[in-house]
Amino acid sequence: MKDNKIVGYILFTKIKIGESDEIALAPLGILPEYQRKGIGGALIKEGHRIAKKLGYHYSIVLGSEKYYPKFGYIPAINYGIMPPFQVENENFMAIKLNETDKEIKGVVKYAKEFGI
Ligand SMILES: CC(C)(COP(=O)(O)OP(=O)(O)OC[C@H]1O[C@@H](n2cnc3c(N)ncnc32)[C@H](O)[C@@H]1OP(=O)(O)O)[C@@H](O)C(=O)NCCC(=O)NCCS
Numbered sequence: 001m002k003d004n005k006i007v008g009y010i011l012f013t014k015i016k017i018g019e020s021d022e023i024a025l026a027p028l029g030i031l032p033e034y035q036r037k038g039i040g041g042a043l044i045k046e047g048h049r050i051a052k053k054l055g056y057h058y059s060i061v062l063g064s065e066k067y068y069p070k071f072g073y074i075p076a077i078n079y080g081i082m083p084p085f086q087v088e089n090e091n092f093m094a095i096k097l098n099e100t101d102k103e104i105k106g107v108v109k110y111a112k113e114f115g116i
Pocket residue numbers: 027028029030031034035036037038039040041042062063064066067070
């Protein structure tokens with residue numbers, strides 16, 4: 001909330017990586033006149049903080065290789081996490097929410113609502 005209105009939105013949905021319950025970030029959107037003020041970044045960081053507290057180990061995202069690495073995302077393939085569709089490695093990214101967490105590898109399964 002800013003100026004008494006909602007200026008940004010973020011959603012994480014439950015996914016599976018192999019057999020493990022994890023999350024995917026999408027979508028993220030900030031009203032055009034409020035972009036590039038750090039709001040998107042703040043939503044991502046707060047989302048990660050809550051996800052970590054809830055016990056998730058990884059978040060994945062399909063998106064810009066110029067934006068998400070600013071918040072710790074790297075190509076998911078580096079963790080052995082694979083997309084369920086064909087996409088450039090640099091656009092399918094993951095972040096390990098807690099460096100000391102166990103490693104989880106496998107193919108991502110999105111919620112059935114995505115129809116993937
Ligand atoms: C992409 C988007 C979510 C970024 O949110 P934001 O609040 O504007 O971003 P932030 O202010 O937190 O930006 C943090 C950094 O990323 C950079 N950045 C912002 N938007 C960027 C973009 N589209 N591509 C590359 N870098 C971007 C900023 O310059 C800033 O860099 P710095 O820390 O080096 O100064 C927002 O611009 C948006 O809603 N775009 C339209 C919808 C969209 O594309 N959503 C993503 C779907 S995957």
